[in-house]
Each structure stands twice: as structure tokens, then as C-alpha cells.
Amino acid sequence: MWHILKQIARTGIKTEPAPSPATEGVIGNRLQERILRTLGRALAIRHVDAGSCNACELEIHALANPYYNIEGLGIRFVASPRHADMLLVTGPVSRHMIVALQRTFAAMPDPKLVVAVGTCACTGGMFGESYATIGAVSNVIPVDVQIEGCPPTPTQLLQGILVAVSPPAALRPRGDKASAWTRHSRESGDPF
Amino acid sequence: MNLSALGISPATVPAAMQARRYAVDPMQLLAACRVAWEQGGQLVALWASDDSDRGRGLTLHVVLRDADGLTLLEHPCPDAHTQYPDLAAIFPAAARMQRAAYDLAGLQAAAEDHRPWIRHASSPDDRFPLRRDFATSTQWPSGPEDYRFVKVEGDGVHEIAVGPVHAGIIEPGHFRLQVVGEKVLRLEERLGYTHKGIEKRFENMPIAEGCALAGRVSGDSTVTYAWAYAQAAEALTTTDVPPRATWLRALLLERERIASHLGDLGALGNDGGFAFGLAQFSRLREEVLRRNAGAFGHRLLMDRVVPGGVSCDVGDDDAMAMRAQCAYLTREIGVLRDIYDEHAGLQDRFRLCGIVTPALARTLGMTGMAARASGVAQDLRCDYPVAPYDKLAVRLITHNEGDVAARVAVRFDEVLESLRLVAVILDAMPAGDIAVPLRDAQAYRVAIGYVEGWRGPVLVALESGPGNRIRRCHPHDPSWQNWPVIEHAVIGNIVPDFPLINKSFNLSYSGHDL
Ligand code: SF4
Numbered sequence: 114m115w116h117i118l119k120q121i122a123r124t125g126i127k128t129e130p131a132p133s134p135a136t137e138g139v140i141g142n143r144l145q146e147r148i149l150r151t152l153g154r155a156l157a158i159r160h161v162d163a164g165s166c167n168a169c170e171l172e173i174h175a176l177a178n179p180y181y182n183i184e185g186l187g188i189r190f191v192a193s194p195r196h197a198d199m200l201l202v203t204g205p206v207s208r209h210m211i212v213a214l215q216r217t218f219a220a221m222p223d224p225k226l227v228v229a230v231g232t233c234a235c236t237g238g239m240f241g242e243s244y245a246t247i248g249a250v251s252n253v254i255p256v257d258v259q260i261e262g263c264p265p266t267p268t269q270l271l272q273g274i275l276v277a278v279s280p281p282a283a284l285r286p287r288g289d290k291a292s293a294w295t296r297h298s299r300e301s302g303d304p305f
Numbered sequence: 306m307n308l309s310a311l312g313i314s315p316a317t318v319p320a321a322m323q324a325r326r327y328a329v330d331p332m333q334l335l336a337a338c339r340v341a342w343e344q345g346g347q348l349v350a351l352w353a354s355d356d357s358d359r360g361r362g363l364t365l366h367v368v369l370r371d372a373d374g375l376t377l378l379e380h381p382c383p384d385a386h387t388q389y390p391d392l393a394a395i396f397p398a399a400a401r402m403q404r405a406a407y408d409l410a411g412l413q414a415a416a417e418d419h420r421p422w423i424r425h426a427s428s429p430d431d432r433f434p435l436r437r438d439f440a441t442s443t444q445w446p447s448g449p450e451d452y453r454f455v456k457v458e459g460d461g462v463h464e465i466a467v468g469p470v471h472a473g474i475i476e477p478g479h480f481r482l483q484v485v486g487e488k489v490l491r492l493e494e495r496l497g498y499t500h501k502g503i504e505k506r507f508e509n510m511p512i513a514e515g516c517a518l519a520g521r522v523s524g525d526s527t528v529t530y531a532w533a534y535a536q537a538a539e540a541l542t543t544t545d546v547p548p549r550a551t552w553l554r555a556l557l558l559e560r561e562r563i564a565s566h567l568g569d570l571g572a573l574g575n576d577g578g579f580a581f582g583l584a585q586f587s588r589l590r591e592e593v594l595r596r597n598a599g600a601f602g603h604r605l606l607m608d609r610v611v612p613g614g615v616s617c618d619v620g621d622d623d624a625m626a627m628r629a630q631c632a633y634l635t636r637e638i639g640v641l642r643d644i645y646d647e648h649a650g651l652q653d654r655f656r657l658c659g660i661v662t663p664a665l666a667r668t669l670g671m672t673g674m675a676a677r678a679s680g681v682a683q684d685l686r687c688d689y690p691v692a693p694y695d696k697l698a699v700r701l702i703t704h705n706e707g708d709v710a711a712r713v714a715v716r717f718d719e720v721l722e723s724l725r726l727v728a729v730i731l732d733a734m735p736a737g738d739i740a741v742p743l744r745d746a747q748a749y750r751v752a753i754g755y756v757e758g759w760r761g762p763v764l765v766a767l768e769s770g771p772g773n774r775i776r777r778c779h780p781h782d783p784s785w786q787n788w789p790v791i792e793h794a795v796i797g798n799i800v801p802d803f804p805l806i807n808k809s810f811n812l813s814y815s816g817h818d819l
Contacts, residue, residue, distance in 0.1 A: 116644050117581055127588055160474045164499045166815050168524025168605050171568070173474050175594070178587035192472035207818075209425045209498045210477060211447050213469050239518055244434055244443045245502030264524070266604060 128182040131271055156188045156278060159197035159221065163214045163253075164246060165204030169231040169264040173201065181267050188274065194220040199277060202250045205233040205240040211253055218254045226277045228258045230270065235259040306346055306369065306376045311336050315376075319540035320753040322689040323374030331390050334367065334380050338395045346371035347670050348396035349755075350764050350781035351403060353410035356381075358437045359749075363412045365389050366779070368753070368764060374689060375753060377766075382412060391416035398670040398786045409504065410435040423497045423818060426450040434505050435777075441505055457483040457490050465800065469498045476814035480803075487799040492792045499818040507778035512538050512767070513743050515775050516612050519765060522780045523816030524605065528554075528561040529758025530765070530780060530816075531610035536691075536754030537767035538612040542746045547738040550614035551692045556730045557606050557615070559723040562759040563634070564593045564605075566720040569811050573713055574645065576805040577654040585641055589634060596630055599623065614740025624731045631724045638724075642717050655710035659794040659806030662707050671790050673761015673783040675810050678715045679707035685757035696733070697726055712809040719759075746773050760784065760813065782816030 162170060176183040177190075191197050194217045206214060218227070229250040232238040237248030250256050260273035306325075308315070311333050315325035329337060338348075349368040356364050362383040369376045380389055391414045393400040403414040404422035411433035413419070424430070427447045433439060456464070462485055469477035479495040503522060507515055519534035520527040532554050539546055567590040574582020594604040600623035601609050609617050619627075645651060661671065663680035671681060686699040702718040704711040746769040754765040761783025770776030791810055795803050 116640070116647070120585065120640055120644065121581070124585065124588065161470055162474075162476050162499070164501055164815075165476070166521040166524035167476055167813065168521070168527065168607070170474050170476065171525060171605065174568070175587070175591060177583075178591045179584055180588065180591050190474060204499070205501060207499050207501055208427065208447065209500055210469065212450075213477065213498070217470055239521055240501045240503070240506060243441045243502045243505060244439075244445075245500050245505070263521075263607065264605065266598075 124179075127179040128185060129180055131181075131186060156199060156274070157191045157197045158188060158199045158201055158274075159191055159194045159217065160201045160203070161210075161214055161217050163202050163204045163210040163234070163250065164207030164240075165231065165233060169203035169233070172264045172267055172270060173203070173230065175267045176270060181271065183271070186271075194218075195222065197221050197225070199226040199228060199274070200254075201228050201230050202254075202256075203230045203234050205237045205242075205246040205248050206250055206253050207246050208244070211247065214250075214253055226257045227254055228260060228273055228277050229256045230260050230273070231265060232261055232263045235261055238263065306337075306341055306344060306371045306373055308337050308340060308376070310340070318375070318377055318751060318753055319543070320375065320755065321536045321540060321691040322755060324377060324753050325374070326377040326379060326751070329378050329380050331380065334365075334378055335390045335392070335395075337376070337378055338367070338369070338392050341369045341371060341376070342395050344371055346376075347672070348392070348398050348402075348786075349375065349762070350766070350779065350785070351392070351399055351406060352766070352779040352781075353406040353412040353435070354768070354777045354779075355410055355433075355436045363410060365406070365412060366766065367392070368766070368781075372688075375755065377751070377753070385411055388413050388415040390414070396670055397668065398789060401789065402785060409433060420453060423500050425497055426452070434502060439505075441502070441508075452495055454481045454493050454495070455491070459485075461485050462490065468495075478814050482795075482800060482803065484800055487801075489795050489798055489800060489803065492795045492803070494788055494792060496788065496814060497818050499815045501815075501819065503819040504777075504779060507775050509770070510775045512541070512746055512769065512773050512775055513612050515767075515778060516610070517608055519778075519780060520607055520610070522819065523782055523784075523813040524607070525565060525813065526561065526758040526760060526763060526782075526816065527605060527607045528557045528610055529756050529760075529763045531608070532558060533754035533756040533763045533765040534767070534778075534780070535610055535612045536756065537752045537765045538743060538746075538754075540754070541750055541752035541767055541769055542744040544613055544741060544744045546614055547741060548692065548735050549618075549737040550739045552730055552734040553615045553617075553619065553739060554610055555693050555697070556619070556727060556734075557601070557609050558756070558758070559726045559730070560593065560597060561606060562723045563720055563727070564590050564597070565759040566716040566723075567593065569808070570641075570645075570713065570716055570720070572808055572811075573655075573709070573805070574651065576808050577651045579645075579648060579651045582641070582645065582651075585637075589637060592630065593634070596627060600627060611740065612743045614738070616740070618739050619731070619734075628728055628731055631728045635721060635724050638717065638720060645713070645717075652710065654802070654805060655713055656706075656708060658709040658802050659798060659809060660706070660708045661790055661794050663705060665793060666707065666790070669790050669793065670786050672786040673757075674715055674719065674759060675712055675787055675790070676761070677701075677703045678711035680705040685755060685762050689755075693730070693733075697729060699726065709805060709809040748772075749776065758783075760811065761787070763816075780816075780819070782813050784812035784814075784817045787812055788817060
């Protein structure tokens, strides 16, 4: 026990301020404030791997490490879609995962948000559309926000998650082109 | 492997290590596999290809491995209705590969189990994606899945079905557990959910471009796959890679191993109920990834290995920072290892949990890191060292207990060894170019790449077509060999230990489903 406590004390606090939603760099803890304001310290996320190469999962996992400390921001990954406000979907959707993805989405209570994580989930990426994949997540369920990147970094993931939970007017990127996300309108481009 | 008794003579296969190929008929195929088994050989991979456009029907390819290197057996089947002999009686790992070969190319083994493996119920059973006349864009509607799982019957036996969507952030797969009370009687896996048609996607790609796709077969092993692919592409085109590039590749490969083992050590602590371990190891892993981003421009090192060399060099400042990081990590891991070893609760979960005995490991053809925890003394970096491993004298790490604790111990030992290697590589790396352009490939040649990643050996078999394009590429993940082993490892354990045992193997779904 003594060694554990010593190691904890020696390590100190590694958590960094979260990134702002619209810029690449880390500038203050705006994200934290906004998530707290918008969600009252409770955003519950369900993740579905719909056919990814598994590297996107590695970076989603990284959000939980002490540097990003996503739980400290009031964001939790939950085991059931019934508890989730947001669905994070990775991968070009494989044909064999279509039904599971649709059912997970259907099981979430309204209102619900869908974030497509990674180039594959946004466009089909390198795997494209074929006999085995139907490409972008938006081909299967309505998507609110897309986070590009192969895989997106944890910082880009946090930014994208904030974009999804912020009201649209507040979201214009501030003049720089380097935003890793795009927002989709549910009215247009909904395949159902 | 000595197959002279069969009266067949070998041709050499271009590869970074010794590799021979034999054309075999059904009797010779069986005989060669038996000889291989008796001589201590293993099945590495099995796949089928359609050569009907060249007037040759279908071909079965089987790769075996023994102390002499690789042996590629090619069995031509003039007509799709002839079956080839079932190899699963000799190599149990062949069973699923044979089923997958049928699903994808429509070439069937004379086996009893003809259930689909990669193909799920929605796919028509008379269309085979790897046939030359199959259009990639072919579509069909999704349908319900109806797979015949084996059932255990008896008093108090019930079934637990999990997946494909799991509670955590992991890849999709389905598991059926038959249990009595808490005790697992039987586990059956159902994979294939992440099948993305990767092998079809490779067809006709320019050889130089295939490397990026190979690097996304299983993203957690992107360096391993890219290097295996590059080895095959370079052997195929007789391209000589500059020495510095091989050293940089080894640097990337060892850093991939370090990052992965650190992540697993944390996750295993967490699954054993010790969240402190996850916090500590995920912190160290993040520090490695950040150093990767700083030194190489990508946290997970994707697209850093390219055919002909590497796409990034290391400057003096980055080398110095990496050396310092190695020393720091070695110290930290030492402290954490003591804490893990002394933590009674954790050791109680790890020890005697999910045992795979050395004898079972050999029978099932287990491979890679998990096999080394069951006494299988194999590591490509030691067995057939390609440059620069011929100069690094990698320490082969094995443990014999075969339980979760042994798989944890192998990771601890290996991560420390990789930290040592990184420091040595940084000191000994020669100066010079880091890449050359890939030369032209002759059409219809086959080459093999084979690289020991953190999970185990990854094989890439690459066949060229005309115009420097890929005719057929088969990437093979060590998970193929080890997934069936988990079904054995969980027997007699309690249900809550299943996630821990599964994590201690940490197998790839994407790399397996292709
Ligand atoms: S976006 Fe890249 S990292 Fe993510 S699943 Fe696709 S290939 Fe893998």
C-alpha cells in the first residue's frame, strides 16, 4: 500500500486543461466549462465499433488516461445504449454490423446524438463501399457530427464531442481552416 | 523442412528469410503437413485464390513454419467442386482458415464442419468475393443471422450470449458461454463482424499503395503489418532497402510493442480490479504516443513504414528525448511491476486463471506473445533475424505457467527488453538514406513478408499482376491461431474471469475478419 501511495504522490496530477472546441491548440478549460454548463456534469456516451481497424478505439481509450481525464469532465462511457446521450461510431460500417448498429441506435432514448469517429466513419475511408462495407455511418443512421482523422487524436475527439453538444450558432470555427470536424444537419442527408 | 521423401522439389520464394515453395497434389499436401507436424513445424496460414483467368482453376496455399524457415505448399484445384483434404486433424488451427477460404474463394475442404465463418447469413451462399468474376460493388440485403452454435445440455446448464456489441470500448464479436452456476463449461466464438473485404480491396491496387491498406488491417499493429507488406513488396521487386531504414523500422516496431504492452498491462490491472494500474500504465502509454507524435509525426506510427524504406527520420534532439524516455520508463515500470507482484488481490485474479499448458499450446499451434507465456520458445526476431535484428541479439522471453499471470509477466519482460533495444538502436543506427523507390515487379510472382509484432508473427503473402499491381494479397494475423485457444483457456474458469482471460490474449478482430 505504501508503494502505491508513494507512486501516486510521485506521479502528481497529469490532467491537462481540455481543448477549446474550435481550435487545435489547448487554450484554457473552456471545454470543461461548456460541458458542465450544457450537460450539468453528465454526458453518457455509448461506443460502437461498426467495423473499424481498431486504432480509432485506441484513441477513444486514451481519453480516459490521466492526461485527458474525460471522466473528470463529466463524460462517461456507459455499457448500455439505454443510458446513453451520445453514440460514438467508428469504422466503415461493415455489412455484418448494420443490424447491430441500427439496434443500438434505436435502443437509445431521445434526444440522442451520433458522432462518427475517424475518416472511415465519415466517408468509408480506405475501405470505401463494397460487398462487405456500406461506408459512412451516415449511410445507416443519422449523424450529427463527424470527426475526421485516421485515427483522430484524443484532442480532436474532445473537440468533436463538444461540437456535438453545443448549440449550432456557437459553433462556427473562429476563422481557421484547421477544424477536424464538420456538423451535419439532420434535415438534409438523412437516408431514412 | 525436409520434404525430399515426397519426391517433390522446391523453388525459392522471395522473402526476407528462407522460404521454399512446392506444388503438391492432395496426397503430397497431407503427407507434407504430417511431416511438418512430426518435425515440430506449425501451420502459419492457409488461403485460396482464383486463378481461373489464367486457366488454372483455384489454388490452395498453405504456409508452414519450422526451424529451417517457411514452406509454401501450393495445391492447384482445376475445378471448384473438388475438395482438398481436411488439414484440421493435423493442425487444428486450419479449421477456421478452411471455412474462411470457402466463404471467400469457394474452395472447400473435405471437412465435417461446413458452417460459414467469415460469411454471415445475409450473404448468398453461391457468390464468392475473391473469384475473379465477382464485382467488388456487388450488394445484397441484410438478413437475419442463423448460426448453429453447439449446445451443452444437462441439469442446470444455461447459456450466456454476449456481443457483437460489448459493454466496453472494444471490437465486435459474439461469444456463447455455456455455464453451470458461475463455471464455464464451454465457450464458442463467432467472429466475422468486422469483415471489410480487405483482400478484395487489395486486388488491382498499385503495389506501392497497398502498404497503407496493410497498415490498417489491424490498427494496433500498423507498423508490423506495414513492415511485413513492405518486406513482401521489396522481395517481389528485388528492391534493396537502405540500412538506416531497416534500423528505423525496428525502432518503430519496438515502440509499437512498448505502447501496446503498456496499454495491456494497465487494462489487465483494471480488469483485475486494480484501477491504479490503468491510471499509471495509460499515463506511460500516453507519454510514449506523444513522443511518437513529436519524433515521427503520428501517435500510432501509421504510414511511417513505406515500401522502399520509411517516411520519417529521427533527429538528434528526438533521439536524445527517446533515450531519456527509455531510462525513465524502465524505472517506472520497475516500480509498477513490484506493486503488481505484491498486490495480493491482483495476483489472486491473475494466477491459475485461464491456463494454457505448453502441451495444449503446441497441439493447437498457438503463436506469438501469448504462446511464449505457455513455454513456446518462438520469436521471429530471434529465430530468423532480419536486419537489423541480426545485430541486436534479442532476448527470447518465455514463461511456462500459461496463465494470465504468465501473459502479464511476458509483457513486463518484453517491454523492458524493447526499451533496451530502442536505446541500442538509437546508438548503433548507421547514417544514410531512409528510402529508395520501389523497382518494377514481374507479373505473377509471389513473395512473403513475415514480421514479429507485439501480438505475434504477421505474414503478408503478395502476388503481383501485370503493371506493378497487386493480383492477390493475403495478410495473416496471429489471432487466427490464438482465438481458438481462448475457447480452451476459459473452460472451468468462472464467468467473470472471461473478460480478464480474453484481455490477457488481446487478439485482433479486425485483423482476423479482414
Ligand atoms: S479512420 Fe483510420 S484508424 Fe479509424 S478505423 Fe479507419 S483506418 Fe482505422
